[in-house]
Structures are given as C-alpha cells and as structure tokens.
Amino acid sequence: MSALLEQEVADYTRKRDRLATAIRAFADWLDQYQGIDLERNLRLIEIADALQQDRLTLAFVAEFSRGKTELINALFFADLGVRLLPSDAGRTTMCPTEIFYDAAETPSLKLLPIETRLRPESLGHLKLTPIEWVRMELDPDNPQQMQATLRKLTEVRRVPMGEAVALGLFDPEDEEMKRRVDGAGQVEVPAWRYGLVNLPHPMLKAGLAILDTPGLNALGSEPELTLSSIPGAHAVFFLLGTDTGVTRSDLEIWQRHVHKHVNFHVAVLNKIDMLWDELKGEVGVRASIQRQLSDTAQVLKLPESQVFAVSAQKALLAKVKQDNSLLERSGINALEQLLGKEIIPARREIMCRGAVTQVSGQIKYHRADMMNQIKDGVQTLQQLSGLSGRNRELVVQMREQLLKDKERYDATANQFKTTRHAVQQYGDQLLEQLSSDALHVILEEARALMGETWTTAGLISAMREVSKRITDRFIHSMRLSKNIQEYLNAACDRFHKLHGLPKLVVPSLDLRSYRLRIESLLEETEAFCGDPANLLVEKRFMIRRFYNGVAEEAKKTYDLATKDAGRWLRISLDPIIVQIREHRQLLDNRLENMRKVLTNVDDIQGEMVAVKGRMDDLRRRKAELDAIVEQMAL
Numbered sequence: 353m354s355a356l357l358e359q360e361v362a363d364y365t366r367k368r369d370r371l372a373t374a375i376r377a378f379a380d381w382l383d384q385y386q387g388i389d390l391e392r393n394l395r396l397i398e399i400a401d402a403l404q405q406d407r408l409t410l411a412f413v414a415e416f417s418r419g420k421t422e423l424i425n426a427l428f429f430a431d432l433g434v435r436l437l438p439s440d441a442g443r444t445t446m447c448p449t450e451i452f453y454d455a456a457e458t459p460s461l462k463l464l465p466i467e468t469r470l471r472p473e474s475l476g477h478l479k480l481t482p483i484e485w486v487r488m489e490l491d492p493d494n495p496q497q498m499q500a501t502l503r504k505l506t507e508v509r510r511v512p513m514g515e516a517v518a519l520g521l522f523d524p525e526d527e528e529m530k531r532r533v534d535g536a537g538q539v540e541v542p543a544w545r546y547g548l549v550n551l552p553h554p555m556l557k558a559g560l561a562i563l564d565t566p567g568l569n570a571l572g573s574e575p576e577l578t579l580s581s582i583p584g585a586h587a588v589f590f591l592l593g594t595d596t597g598v599t600r601s602d603l604e605i606w607q608r609h610v611h612k613h614v615n616f617h618v619a620v621l622n623k624i625d626m627l628w629d630e631l632k633g634e635v636g637v638r639a640s641i642q643r644q645l646s647d648t649a650q651v652l653k654l655p656e657s658q659v660f661a662v663s664a665q666k667a668l669l670a671k672v673k674q675d676n677s678l679l680e681r682s683g684i685n686a687l688e689q690l691l692g693k694e695i696i697p698a699r700r701e702i703m704c705r706g707a708v709t710q711v712s713g714q715i716k717y718h719r720a721d722m723m724n725q726i727k728d729g730v731q732t733l734q735q736l737s738g739l740s741g742r743n744r745e746l747v748v749q750m751r752e753q754l755l756k757d758k759e760r761y762d763a764t765a766n767q768f769k770t771t772r773h774a775v776q777q778y779g780d781q782l783l784e785q786l787s788s789d790a791l792h793v794i795l796e797e798a799r800a801l802m803g804e805t806w807t808t809a810g811l812i813s814a815m816r817e818v819s820k821r822i823t824d825r826f827i828h829s830m831r832l833s834k835n836i837q838e839y840l841n842a843a844c845d846r847f848h849k850l851h852g853l854p855k856l857v858v859p860s861l862d863l864r865s866y867r868l869r870i871e872s873l874l875e876e877t878e879a880f881c882g883d884p885a886n887l888l889v890e891k892r893f894m895i896r897r898f899y900n901g902v903a904e905e906a907k908k909t910y911d912l913a914t915k916d917a918g919r920w921l922r923i924s925l926d927p928i929i930v931q932i933r934e935h936r937q938l939l940d941n942r943l944e945n946m947r948k949v950l951t952n953v954d955d956i957q958g959e960m961v962a963v964k965g966r967m968d969d970l971r972r973r974k975a976e977l978d979a980i981v982e983q984m985a986l
C-alpha cells in the first residue's frame with residue numbers, strides 16, 4: 353500500500369469517525385434534554401453506525417489471466433512482502449472472491465464447494481448459511497501462512513462431463529470446450545464456487561472491500577455477480593493484457609458486464625512490461641504503449657483518461673524490493689492516484705454528506721427551538737422587571753392574553769388529530785403496498801405464469817409482468833407518501849404561522865432508487881433471455897436459477913423499501929407530536945409563572961432569579977449543540 357493511499361484512507365477514517373461521534377453526541381444531547389425517544393435515538397445511532405460500517409467496493413472484472421489478482425496484490429497487499437493471492441503462471445484464482453474485513457469474526461478464508469451449484473438456493477442465501485462453507489483460519493502476522501492457505505482458491509477437480517454439464521460449467525455444443533475433455537471423459541472444473549477472505553488489513557479495516565472475479569465463465573453462471581455485486585460496486589476495474597489485445601470475450605465482458613452499468617469504471621491495460629524492449633529504447637517503448645492505449649480507448653469507446661497502462665507484476669516486485677525506478681515504470685502510481693484522489697474521496701463525500709443531510713434538519717430545528725426559548729425568557733425578564741406592586745392590573749391583562757393564546761393553540765392542536773388520523777391511514781396503505789406478502793404473491797403468480805416449461809419466452813413475459821406490477825406499486829406508494837408529506841407540511845405551517853413555532857421540515861420519502869433497481873433487474877433479464885446460448889434445453893435449470901436470483905434481488909429491494917417507508921412514517925410524524933406537546937408545556941409554564949407573580953407580587957425578584965437560572969441552562973445546552981455542529985463540519 354502506497355503512502356498516498358495510506359494517507360487518504362487514514363483521512364477518510366478520521367473524518368468519518370469524527371462525524372459519527374458527533375452524531376452520537378447529538379443523540380445523547382437529545383436524550384438528555386428532549387426526553388427519551390427510542391425511535392429517534394435508534395435512527396441516529398443507525399446513521400452513525402452505517403457511516404462507520406460503510407464499505408467501498410472495488411470489483412476487478414476481466415477475462416481469465418489478465419492479471420486481476422496480481423493487480424490486487426500490487427495495489428493493496430505488497431506491504432506483506434509476498435504475493436498474497438495466488439497469481440503465478442498456471443495457478444490463478446478459480447472462483448469469485450470477496451476480500452474484506454469483518455471484526456465480528458476471526459481472520460479466515462471461507463470456501464463454498466462447487467457442488468452447491470446443483471441446488472436451487474441462490475448465492476445470497478448460501479452466504480447466510482455458514483454450514484455450507486469450508487473455513488480455514490488465516491494468521492495475519494504470518495504472510496507465508498496466509499499465502500499458503502489462499503492457494504486453495506486455485507484448486508480444481510476433474511469430474512465426468514455429465515456432471516460438469518449439470519453444474520452449468522460445460523456446454524457440450526461448444527467446440528472449444530469439447531477439446532478439453534480428457535481420455536476418461538472428464539473435464540476440469542473449479543473446486544470452489546465462491547471465496548470469502550476476512551483479513552485485518554489497514555485498507556480493509558478502513559472499509560475497503562474487493563471483489564476478484566475469475567473470468568467470463570463465472571460471470572455468466574452466477575446471477576448474483578451480474579445482478580447485484582458488479583453493478584453494486586462503487587468502481588469497476590476492467591483489465592486487458594498487452595499480450596492478447598482486446599479479444600472477443602474481453603469485449604463481451606466489457607459490454608455486458610462493465611460498460612453498461614452506471615458505476616465508475618476504468619480500463620487497465622496490464623502487462624506493459626512485455627512491451628519493454630531494450631532494443632526499441634525508452635522512446636520506442638513509450639510510443640508502442642501509447643498506441644495500444646489509444647486503440648483500447650477507441651475500441652472500448654472510453655476517453656483516454658479512463659484507460660491506464662500498468663505492469664501489475666513489476667509493480668508488486670518493485671514494492672517488495674523497494675525499487676523506485678521500477679515502481680515508476682510500472683505505471684501503478686496513476687491507478688493509486690485515481691483511487692486515492694478520486695474514488696475514495698468521492699465515496700467519502702457521498703457518505704458524509706448523506707449522513708449530515710439526514711441529521712441537519714433535526715439539528716436546525718432544535719437550534720431554532722433553543723433560540724426561541726431564550727428569546728421567550730428575555731421577554732419574560734423584561735416584563736417582570738417592568739412590574740411592581742402598582743401594576744398588578746397589567747399582569748392580569750397579560751395573563752388573560754396568554755389564556756387566549758393557549759385556547760387558540762389548543763384548537764390548532766385538536767385540529768391536528770384529524771391530520772394524524774389521515775396520516776396513519778395513508779401510512780398503513782403505504783406499508784401494505786410495499787409488504788413482502790404482496791411481493792410474494794406477485795412472484796408466485798409469475799412462477800405459475802411461467803408454467804412448468806421454464807422457457808426463456810415464458811420467463812421474459814413473466815418477468816415483464818412482475819416488473820410492471822412492482823413498478824405500479826412503487827408509483828402508488830410514492831403518491832401516498834406525497835399525500836402524507838403534504839398533510840404534515842400543512843400542519844407544520846399552521847403551527848408556524850399561527851403560533852410562531854419554528855417550522856419543522858417534513859422529509860420526503862425517496863423510493864426512486866428502488867424503482868430503478870427493479871427496472872435494471874428487468875433489463876438484465878432481457879439481456880439474459882436475448883442470449884441464444886440460454887435457449888438450449890439443457891440450460892433450463894439456468895433459467896430457474898436466474899429467476900430465483902431475480903426474485904431474491906426483488907425481495908431485498910422490497911424489504912429495504914418497506915424498512916425505509918416504515919421509518920420515514922415515524923420520523924415524519926413523531927417530531928410534530930413532540931413539538932405540539934412541548935409547546936403546550938411552555939404555555940402552561942408561562943401561565944404558572946404569572947399565577948405565582950399574581951399571588952405574590954412582592955417576590956418578583958425571586959421569580960426573575962428563577963427565570964435567569966432557566967436561561968443559563970438553555971444557553972449551556974445551546975452551546976453544547978453548537979459544539980456538536982462544529983464537529984460535524986467536514
């Protein structure tokens with residue numbers, strides 16, 4: 353890991369932790385002064401936790417043997433002094449592998465046996481089933497031990513051709529594949545389906561997660577990769593080899609699995625050391641690298657600024673041997689700059705700003721509220737100091753005025769009961785729209801629609817139907833949430849205009865990202881069905897697995913949307929209820945003060961001392977809140 357990356361990651365962690373601490377301090381502040389509100393508090397703690405547990409995922413996607421694994425070694429693990437992940441000639445990672453840090457478990461390598469592909473459960477489901485995985489401990493203090501253990505990722509097995517077909521790893525129509533059958537009718541398949549590496553490395557501890565993929569084969573056969581992991585990664589590195597140029601399968605991966613997604617992606621032209629040629633001289637070498645760069649950018653339809661030329665192998669070597677000129681020549685610095693100066697800061701910005709946006713409304717409100725109360729105290733003091741035994745009459749008048757205010761206020765507060773009732777009704781409808789029961793019905797009906805045949809035509813029309821029904825539900829939900837928001841906004845307006853309460857901002861419920869997610873699932877389905885290879889009869893089980901993958905993704909999306917909607921209902925309604933209650937309390941307190949003054953006109957002095965005491969208290973609380981706001985500034 354380079355100094356630059358180390359610096360950026362440390363910076364990220366520091367800012368993130370400071371913000372999370374400030375949000376927790378705000379939760380404490382609320383608890384202490386605004387009474388215990390579990391829902392509100394949990395929400396704030398969740399925001400702080402999400403910030404600290406956020407993972408920045410980088411996916412490395414390319415055909416076999418382009419040097420993905422070597423590049424991961426060079427970028428992130430060179431400080432261990434060994435080639436951590438297996439990427440020697442003829443021995444490379446065979447299964448998709450996630451590398452991350454999870455403090456809840458001891459460092460380990462977990463492997464999912466390839467036979468699990470015969471089962472209908474999705475990868476997402478199997479990830480939650482520890483018993484299916486083979487687990488090996490990793491010793492973070494012993495790089496050699498880790499390197500040896502991680503070699504498991506390269507394991508292969510020979511199985512009869514029929515079994516390979518059943519596993520979805522062999523296509524008997526494919527001439528190229530047929531050549532790989534040995535005399536005994538067996539073919540080589542990866543021993544493992546998926547790998548999970550939990551490692552306490554600084555970059556990973558700071559929230560970086562890496563997805564290494566083996567090649568086109570795995571991309572086509574694991575729906576989770578194409579439906580969720582790759583499009584969900586924050587940045588995708590697509591690798592090419594200078595030795596092979598851009599082949600047909602490279603292009604297929606680029607077009608189908610990388611370029612069409614909206615996430616950030618770059619192309620990396622690897623193995624430039626193969627162009628290093630003493631006879632050509634430095635200038636000649638540079639020219640031929642430049643030529644390949646331009647060609648690649650053109651073929652991939654990318655600006656040249658998004659194509660990088662590196663030698664992953666020499667970069668790793670240079671870092672281990674601390675050879676600066678070789679490191680320079682390897683081109684890895686430009687990729688590290690990209691990570692450190694663009695990808696990581698962009699993520700940091702999004703995360704921190706998102707968290708700040710979620711809490712700033714509440715903070716603003718409480719600041720305004722503190723200020724209002726302080727102003728109120730100042731007024732009371734002024735009134736009290738203008739009083740003496742003579743103008744008892746004045747106090748009586750003031751009290752009468754206050755009683756009228758209170759009456760008017762109670763009328764508005766009563767009116768709010770109607771709003772609250774309507775909101776609750778709409779809210780129930782909203783949650784019903786997004787319930788997983790409703791989704792379950794849709795998915796089961798689609799399954800029935802596909803019938804027993806499971807043809808691609810059946811799948812696509814069923815999926816279209818599913819998508820339409822789901823989209824309709826989202827549109828309806830969005831309309832409901834708009835209504836709720838308008839009702840609440842009108843109520844807040846009334847309290848603000850008629851009674852001078854600080855204006856509460858009702859947040860809006862944004863379901864758009866979920867809708868987009870469902871739409872992109874449909875697109876993936878169309879692409880899947882448009883692929884002639886999937887029309888084969890033997891591929892039927894693939895269709896089934898694909899549908900299960902889509903159903904699982906849809907369910908995840910629905911669950912998240914429901915959770916968001918439920919929480920949104922609470923965080924929109926609760927603050928208003930609290931505000932109404934607190935203001936009533938304030939009016940009652942004032943009336944009580946007046947009563948005291950009237951019954952004991954002589955003790956105005958004593959009353960003033962009491963008011964001053966309360967104001968000191970308020971000012972202290974406000975100072976605490978200001979300090980928290982200061983901490984949040986990024």
Ligand SMILES: Nc1nc2c(ncn2[C@@H]2O[C@H](COP(=O)(O)OP(=O)(O)O)[C@@H](O)[C@H]2O)c(=O)[nH]1
Binds near residue numbers: 415665
């Ligand atoms: N010459 C050269 N070979 C490389 C470079 N990077 C990787 N390789 C070799 O290419 C092969 C495949 O590398 P690997 O990282 O396993 O590729 P992956 O399948 O994309 O993960 C291995 O034999 C590596 O040693 C490089 O920059 N230069």
Ligand SMILES: [Mg+2]
Binds near residue numbers: 420446564
């Ligand atoms: Mg690899």
